[in-house]
Amino acid sequence: xxxxxxxxASARSSARPSALRAGADYLGTVVRHLAGNPSSAFGLxxxxxxxxxxxxxxxIAPQDPYLQDLQAVLQPPSAAHFFGTDEVGRDVFSRIVYGxxxxxxxxxxxxxxxxxxxxxxxxxxxxxxxxxxxVLMRITDIFLSFPGLILSxxxxxxxxxxxxxxIVAIALTSWPPIARLARAETLTLRGADYVxxxxxxxxxxxxxxxxxxxxxxxxxxxxxxxxxxATVILTAAGLGFLGLGAQPPLPEWGAMIAIxxxxxxxxxxxxxxxxxxxxxxxxxxxxxGDGLRDALDPKQRKGRH
Amino acid sequence: xxxxxxLTSAGxxxxxxxxxxxxxxxxxxxxxxxxxxxxxxxxPVRAIVGEEADPATYQQVYEELGMDKxxxxxxxxxxxxxxxxxxxxxxxxxxxxxxxxxxxxPATIELATFAILFGAGIGxxxxxxAAVRKNKPTDHVVRVVTLLGHSMPIFWxxxxxxIVFYAWLGWxxxxxxxxxxxxGMVEPRTGFLLIDSALAxxxxxxxxxxxxxxxxxxxxxLASLAYITRMTRSFMLDQLTQEYVTTARxxxxxxxxxxxxxxxxxxxxxxxxxxxxxxGGLLEGAVLIETVFSWPGFGQYMTNNMLTGDMxxxxxxxxxxxxxxxxxxxxxxxxxxxxxxxxx
Amino acid sequence: MxxxxxxxxxxxxxxxxxxxxxxxRGVSFTLGRERLGIVGESGSGKSTIGRALLKLLPTATIxxxxxxxxxxxxxxxxxxxxxxxxxxxxxxxxxxxxxxxNPVQRVGDQIAEAYAVHHRGARRAAREKALAMLEAVQxxxxxxxxxxxxxxxxxxxxQRVMIAMMLVPEPEVIIADEPTSALDVTVRMKVLxxxxxxxxxxxxxxxxxxxxxxxxRNFCDRxxxxxxxxxxxxxxxxxxxxxxxxxxxGLLAAQPHIGGDRSPLPVLRRDxxxxxxxxxxxx
Numbered sequence: 001x002x003x004x005x006x007x008x009a010s011a012r013s014s015a016r017p018s019a020l021r022a023g024a025d026y027l028g029t030v031v032r033h034l035a036g037n038p039s040s041a042f043g044l045x046x047x048x049x050x051x052x053x054x055x056x057x058x059x060i061a062p063q064d065p066y067l068q069d070l071q072a073v074l075q076p077p078s079a080a081h082f083f084g085t086d087e088v089g090r091d092v093f094s095r096i097v098y099g100x101x102x103x104x105x106x107x108x109x110x111x112x113x114x115x116x117x118x119x120x121x122x123x124x125x126x127x128x129x130x131x132x133x134x135v136l137m138r139i140t141d142i143f144l145s146f147p148g149l150i151l152s153x154x155x156x157x158x159x160x161x162x163x164x165x166x167i168v169a170i171a172l173t174s175w176p177p178i179a180r181l182a183r184a185e186t187l188t189l190r191g192a193d194y195v196x197x198x199x200x201x202x203x204x205x206x207x208x209x210x211x212x213x214x215x216x217x218x219x220x221x222x223x224x225x226x227x228x229x230a231t232v233i234l235t236a237a238g239l240g241f242l243g244l245g246a247q248p249p250l251p252e253w254g255a256m257i258a259i260x261x262x263x264x265x266x267x268x269x270x271x272x273x274x275x276x277x278x279x280x281x282x283x284x285x286x287x288x289g290d291g292l293r294d295a296l297d298p299k300q301r302k303g304r305h
Numbered sequence: 306x307x308x309x310x311x312l313t314s315a316g317x318x319x320x321x322x323x324x325x326x327x328x329x330x331x332x333x334x335x336x337x338x339x340x341x342x343x344x345x346x347x348x349p350v351r352a353i354v355g356e357e358a359d360p361a362t363y364q365q366v367y368e369e370l371g372m373d374k375x376x377x378x379x380x381x382x383x384x385x386x387x388x389x390x391x392x393x394x395x396x397x398x399x400x401x402x403x404x405x406x407x408x409x410x411p412a413t414i415e416l417a418t419f420a421i422l423f424g425a426g427i428g429x430x431x432x433x434x435a436a437v438r439k440n441k442p443t444d445h446v447v448r449v450v451t452l453l454g455h456s457m458p459i460f461w462x463x464x465x466x467x468i469v470f471y472a473w474l475g476w477x478x479x480x481x482x483x484x485x486x487x488x489g490m491v492e493p494r495t496g497f498l499l500i501d502s503a504l505a506x507x508x509x510x511x512x513x514x515x516x517x518x519x520x521x522x523x524x525x526x527l528a529s530l531a532y533i534t535r536m537t538r539s540f541m542l543d544q545l546t547q548e549y550v551t552t553a554r555x556x557x558x559x560x561x562x563x564x565x566x567x568x569x570x571x572x573x574x575x576x577x578x579x580x581x582x583x584x585g586g587l588l589e590g591a592v593l594i595e596t597v598f599s600w601p602g603f604g605q606y607m608t609n610n611m612l613t614g615d616m617x618x619x620x621x622x623x624x625x626x627x628x629x630x631x632x633x634x635x636x637x638x639x640x641x642x643x644x645x646x647x648x649x
Numbered sequence: 650m651x652x653x654x655x656x657x658x659x660x661x662x663x664x665x666x667x668x669x670x671x672x673x674r675g676v677s678f679t680l681g682r683e684r685l686g687i688v689g690e691s692g693s694g695k696s697t698i699g700r701a702l703l704k705l706l707p708t709a710t711i712x713x714x715x716x717x718x719x720x721x722x723x724x725x726x727x728x729x730x731x732x733x734x735x736x737x738x739x740x741x742x743x744x745x746x747x748x749x750x751n752p753v754q755r756v757g758d759q760i761a762e763a764y765a766v767h768h769r770g771a772r773r774a775a776r777e778k779a780l781a782m783l784e785a786v787q788x789x790x791x792x793x794x795x796x797x798x799x800x801x802x803x804x805x806x807x808q809r810v811m812i813a814m815m816l817v818p819e820p821e822v823i824i825a826d827e828p829t830s831a832l833d834v835t836v837r838m839k840v841l842x843x844x845x846x847x848x849x850x851x852x853x854x855x856x857x858x859x860x861x862x863x864x865x866r867n868f869c870d871r872x873x874x875x876x877x878x879x880x881x882x883x884x885x886x887x888x889x890x891x892x893x894x895x896x897x898x899g900l901l902a903a904q905p906h907i908g909g910d911r912s913p914l915p916v917l918r919r920d921x922x923x924x925x926x927x928x929x930x931x932x
Contacts, residue, residue, distance in 0.1 A: 138326075141326075142334055157614070158340070234456075242608050244611060257464070272468075275462075275465070282458070
């Protein structure tokens with residue numbers, strides 16, 4: 001069932017192909033568990049909608065998000081414009097639909113960068129210890145001594161405003177908690193008997209970390225990563241709102257709110273709908289993260305009875 | 306309460322180690338702020354001399370600022386300045402950054418303090434209540450509310466609040482600390498409008514200031530409310546399963562007295578930590594809320610500096626935030642050690 | 650000997666419908682100014698009885714034909730009534746002072762509170778009583794111990810504090826739920842001796858809940874043997890040798906004694922029939 005070719009060496013266990021299938025099975029179980037619980041099912045549904053919106057944006061959005069219509073500025077929601085129009089007549093609904101692409105890009109890029117890096121830094125620091133660990137932990141401490149948004153702000157200030165820089169800044173602020181978590185897990189696992197057994201058998205550090213420690217860290221890291229995504233969305237929107245993230249005319253939800261602010265007292269729809277979208281997606285990640293935590297890591301029940 | 310100072314050699318070396326860690330973190334913080342300052346896309350020389358300056362003037366200012374020297378020398382100079390309390394001059398206002406910050410801080414402190422009073426004042430009882438009624442409808446409602454509070458973009462909530470409570474209902478004042486009418490009426494003695502207007506006996510301004518403080522403070526408090534409620538609930542749930550709670554009931558104490566007199570007494574210390582951390586977290590929200598409400602505080606100051614690329618100001622702001630956070634963390638650790646009889 | 654408690658057909662049920670679990674089934678007994686031991690293994694329902702008598706089982710349904718305490722019917726007693734009864738008239742000593750004492754309150758204050766709850770406005774008197782009680786449980790230097798926190802005292806001292814706490818409001822009945830199980834063997838006898846003396850001096854009715862048959866046999870006047878929520882046998886402690894129910898006989902046979910024969914002790918074999926409801930009640 002898998003395209004992975006078995007390596008000829010007998011040293012490698014034939015676990016590779018079945019590991020893939022085990023992984024797929026596992027994923028299936030997790031998804032089913034999430035779908036069973038009403039709150040995480042809702043979260044899952046929202047994320048699916050988000051992905052569908054992003055992928056099929058041209059089909060879903062009734063209009064071009066950049067198309068201005070100065071005859072129809074600041075129209076309240078109607079049949080023609082589900083979410084109304086903004087100050088230059090652009091259809092808010094279409095802008096939100098296209099904005100989902102930006103949101104999805106941000107989430108995907110940050111997750112893909114932060115997950116592996118945080119995991120790597122954390123496990124390496126935890127496993128090797130010594131001054132390596134101390135240095136890395138001091139660095140994460142410094143990063144952790146800031147609230148996320150402010151650190152991101154600082155980085156964006158350093159790099160210059162813009163969506164790409166905002167993503168970099170957010171990624172830079174999101175990896176430390178993951179690293180800390182991975183390190184904590186590694187420290188617990190480092191003393192485990194099966195790790196000692198592998199060491200005695202002559203396994204290299206890389207092999208032990210990759211095969212023994214990382215799989216055990218994965219559940220809690222995944223949970224934390226999912227929950228972090230909720231914050232990432234809020235931070236990205238915050239940066240967009242402050243004018244330091246995505247720049248107009250990009251239909252990023254935070255930036256939309258920033259522009260809509262000027263007219264919000266009369267035209268509430270400029271602000272309500274983009275914010276509502278942000279809320280939904282952030283909520284969805286929180287719900288999925290909580291559901292994942294119950295599914296993957298029942299011992300992490302602290303704080304969630 | 307007796308405070309027994311750990312003057313043993315073990316105690317002292319622990320303190321020394323802690324101090325060392327803090328110093329290293331602070332140093333790292335300074336490196337970070339220095340790096341951020343140097344990376345900023347705005348040319349500080351150009352900002353001073355202007356666009357039309359000739360190369361000679363440019364070179365002169367360049368050397369004056371010490372930018373021709375190697376990086377580590379510049380860093381050393383920066384370190385020296387910081388230690389001496391010289392945080393440079395703001396490119397935007399032309400004033401010393403330290404002075405600027407001091408003038409905007411009170412507004413933020415006023416906002417944050419009321420926000421935390423709101424957040425903790427409601428959050429703690431709510432958390433206790435939810436824990437006592439675990440899994441009953443009340444608990445579920447509280448969990449939903451905290452989840453929403455956690456997922457909301459706070460600037461959006463602020464705006465919706467303005468739309469509903471100011472534009473539609475007219476219950477509270479709009480943006481700013483006071484209405485334009487009262488702006489500048491009261492002499493800024495402490496910088497805290499409520500205190501200043503009370504001292505001056507100007508109750509109209511006081512009322513107006515409160516009117517303008519209520520909405521941003523409660524919205525800002527919402528974020529901390531979600532966190533505080535959730536943590537309080539969690540702590541209380543842990544305590545309610547403990548045997549000493551049964552003992553209290555056996556003695557004939559009512560449920561209420563047991564909850565507040567015994568169980569709650571056991572989480573007081575943890576709550577102090579939580580509230581301290583939440584207070585720090587408010588800084589983040591303050592940045593956004595101050596923009597929404599045109600509140601002339603530190604948050605807005607910092608954002609403006611970043612938008613205009615005011616290097617000295619940005620570096621100092623970032624440094625200050627880091628220091629505040631580190632201090633709050635330290636303080637909560639300390640409070641924990643001091644007040645928990647088990648750690649003595 | 651006056652009758653302090655008269656319990657008839659007490660049942661405690663958790664949950665409702667088909668999944669409901671009966672922790673205690675149709676238990677009946679009386680208690681005078683004597684020591685009644687309730688012996689059973691884990692899950693026999695013995696600890697549940699203690700809490701049921703004080704109505705401290707919020708998630709369970711307590712039913713009984715009669716639960717009479719000196720003229721008051723506990724089944725229908727309101728929470729308000731129970732608040733006046735708990736501590737002042739019926740008290741309970743819990744098992745492990747590491748957990749049963751409030752970690753952030755001084756032990757003396759916890760004892761004083763037990764008195765002050767039932768005597769409003771008597772703060773100073775409560776303190777005096779607490780100190781007197783600390784002396785009564787043979788704690789030397791009561792002034793010093795009064796100010797200590799639970800984590801600063803040993804297990805034996807902690808349990809003596811618990812005894813002091815539960816005796817200071819001068820109740821008529823004390824339920825001791827595994828009072829020495831968490832203590833070192835060397836300390837057990839001493840603590841039991843203190844409890845013994847105090848109960849005897851004040852004419853208190855004691856219900857001693859334990860899994861240790863030998864302990865109960867030597868300490869109590871009468872014994873109830875419990876299995877799967879029911880009382881399978883009730884008899885005076887002195888007559889335990891003549892016990893008739895196979896479970897009791899099994900328990901007795903499994904006890905080691907010094908000077909006894911060296912062959913392996915018989916393993917108690919449980920019979921399913923013991924779980925079925927008993928035909929006759931006993932007291």
